[in-house]
Amino acid sequence: MQLKVILNHIERHHGFVYDLVTWTDSSKRSLDVSVRPHGRSRGVCSGCGKRRPTYDHLPTRRYLFIPIWTIVVYLVYRPRRVNCPACGVRVERVPWANGKERITLSFQWFLACWAKKLSWSETARSFGTSWDTVFRAVKMAVCWGLRHRDLEGIQAIGIDEIAFKKGHKYMTLVYQIDRGHRRLLWIGEDRTKATLRRFFRLFGKRRTSTLKYICSDMWKPYLAVVAAEANQALHILDRFHIVQMFNKALNQVRAEEARRLKELGHTVLKNTRWLLLKSRRHLQRSEVLRLKELVSHNLKTVKCYLMKEDFQRIWDYKQQWRIGYFFQDWVDRAKRTRIKPMQTLAKTLESHAEQLFNWFEAKGEISAGAVEGMNLKVKLTTRRSYGLRSKNTVKYALYHNLGHLPEPESAHRFC
Ligand SMILES: [Zn+2]
Numbered sequence: 478m479q480l481k482v483i484l485n486h487i488e489r490h491h492g493f494v495y496d497l498v499t500w501t502d503s504s505k506r507s508l509d510v511s512v513r514p515h516g517r518s519r520g521v522c523s524g525c526g527k528r529r530p531t532y533d534h535l536p537t538r539r540y541l542f543i544p545i546w547t548i549v550v551y552l553v554y555r556p557r558r559v560n561c562p563a564c565g566v567r568v569e570r571v572p573w574a575n576g577k578e579r580i581t582l583s584f585q586w587f588l589a590c591w592a593k594k595l596s597w598s599e600t601a602r603s604f605g606t607s608w609d610t611v612f613r614a615v616k617m618a619v620c621w622g623l624r625h626r627d628l629e630g631i632q633a634i635g636i637d638e639i640a641f642k643k644g645h646k647y648m649t650l651v652y653q654i655d656r657g658h659r660r661l662l663w664i665g666e667d668r669t670k671a672t673l674r675r676f677f678r679l680f681g682k683r684r685t686s687t688l689k690y691i692c693s694d695m696w697k698p699y700l701a702v703v704a705a706e707a708n709q710a711l712h713i714l715d716r717f718h719i720v721q722m723f724n725k726a727l728n729q730v731r732a733e734e735a736r737r738l739k740e741l742g743h744t745v746l747k748n749t750r751w752l753l754l755k756s757r758r759h760l761q762r763s764e765v766l767r768l769k770e771l772v773s774h775n776l777k778t779v780k781c782y783l784m785k786e787d788f789q790r791i792w793d794y795k796q797q798w799r800i801g802y803f804f805q806d807w808v809d810r811a812k813r814t815r816i817k818p819m820q821t822l823a824k825t826l827e828s829h830a831e832q833l834f835n836w837f838e839a840k841g842e843i844s845a846g847a848v849e850g851m852n853l854k855v856k857l858t859t860r861r862s863y864g865l866r867s868k869n870t871v872k873y874a875l876y877h878n879l880g881h882l883p884e885p886e887s888a889h890r891f892c
Contacts, residue, residue: 484510488583488887490572492518507549510542512573520557523576524564532560540573541580543587544604552581575617580610582617586884589618593878612870615877622882628662628684631655633839635715635848636693636703638668639855641871648868649699650855650875651676654692654847661851661879664872673702690839692848694718695829713839714832716792717849722825723785724754726818731778745774753782777816784811784819800837804830854879 481495494515501507514520519528535556542550557569573581588611591600597611635652649672651663663679665672677685688707692715693699703712731753738745752760752768760768772779788807794800804826811823826833844850858878859871876882 480508480510488573493572501549501551507551508545509539509551509553512552512554514557520559520569522559522561522564522567523570524561524567526570527561527563529559529561529567532558532566534558535568539579541584541606543581543584549605578613580606580614583887585614585617586887588614589877590884597874612873616873618884619873619876619880619882622880622884623876625883626880627883628680631658631662631684632688633690633692633843634662634688635851636673636691636699637848637852637855638694638696639852639859641859641868646868648871649673649676650851652848652851654690654844654851656842656844659844659847659851660881661855661875664875666868668696668698670698670702673699674706677702677706690843692839692843694721695825695832711835711839712832713835713843714829715848716836717846717852719826719833722822723788726822727753727778727781727785729818730781730816734776734778745771745776749778753778757786780814781816781819784814794837797834797837800834804833851879 480498484495490512492515493512496511496513498508498510501509519530521527522529535558537553537555539551539553542552544550552573554571556571558566559569561567573583575582575585578585588600588604588606591603592611592615595603597615598608601608601611631653633654633656635654637650637652638647639650640647647668649665649668650661651665653660653662663676665675685707686709688710690713691703691707691710692713693703694715695718700712703710728750731750735747735749739747749767749771752764752771755764772782784807791800791803791807794803808823808827811819814820855875858874
């Protein structure tokens with residue numbers, strides 16, 4: 478069987494035929510597949526997309542194709558310039574590559590697909606190409622996916638933020654968190670009112686009006702924008718964000734107390750950070766013993782820890798009155814602790830009680846733990862060694878891995 482037959486089988490382009498297949502040079506490491514226009518077919522104007530008569534020919538261009546059996550493959554073609562009455566003299570648009578790219582779309586989809594399984598640098602190394610080429614492939618796939626994705630029927634969204642550059646910069650992320658449908662919908666720079674408003678503008682008034690649930694943390698700008706843009710939706714304080722707040726308060730108390738104790742020569746709080754932050758379910762036996770020992774001390778940190786653990790009981794209550802009763806009792810106790818971060822936390826929770834209670838109303842309607850799950854994946858993606866160099870690359874990596882973006886039919890054979 479000839480290579481041409483295989484190429485025609487996997488990738489036939491209307492108006493073009495595969496011609497000679499030759500070794501590129503004497504080293505026999507790469508193949509040149511020449512392509513020529515079919516019969517008297519006319520080139521497509523890159524400006525308006527209409528078929529136009531040929532004006533002249535440009536020098537030969539080589540487009541990197543998917544390698545076969547470790548042999549590099551190029552499509553070799555001499556592009557025509559067409560004479561277009563509407564656009565003037567223009568280079569023709571070829572169906573196997575985008576604009577000025579010297580790499581075929583097939584190879585780009587192939588790389589983009591592998592870039593989900595491997596890091597970008599591993600992908601580049603595996604297929605003998607550069608990090609930049611892989612990045613451009615991912616960018617192409619993301620742009621295509623964003624243009625073709627379906628945003629209809631979304632009923633629940635989660636708003637989250639991630640810090641980067643050591644907490645000096647933030648990004649706002651919006652997820653779809655309907656039951657059984659989780660994906661990253663949008664990424665915006667910063668976490669201001671304007672940031673979130675940009676999302677709602679993109680999402681559109683009609684779609685926003687059908688949102689039923691919106692999960693977020695207590696960040697004021699988010700609260701204000703959600704109230705203004707999607708008043709009909711049930712605004713829920715996410716459980717995950719509440720746990721985060723507890724951890725933050727606990728950490729603050731622990732750090733302060735550890736410092737004070739160290740000055741006095743005690744090391745009881747040394748290396749206890751994760752022990753206290755980890756959920757009890759995830760503790761190993763040795764950690765449980767250490768925790769038991771730690772809890773026997775009369776420390777502010779321990780008090781804080783117990784208050785935090787106690788609060789977790791709220792999630793299991795089913796009746797509204799029990800939830801309300803427990804909550805008020807807990808808040809009152811927290812206020813009496815005389816531990817500043819705990820008191821502040823209690824006051825904050827109290828002022829957002831309505832959104833907190835909404836969580837129970839939405840329970841079962843939205844994908845449980847969705848925001849937390851997505852948040853973890855986001856952190857994993859950004860941390861993985863993609864060689865991510867800038868905010869921009871992080872953005873594309875996130876959309877690529879978590880956006881569940883559609884792909885053209887032809888890309889499916891790679892994955
Ligand atoms: Zn034109």
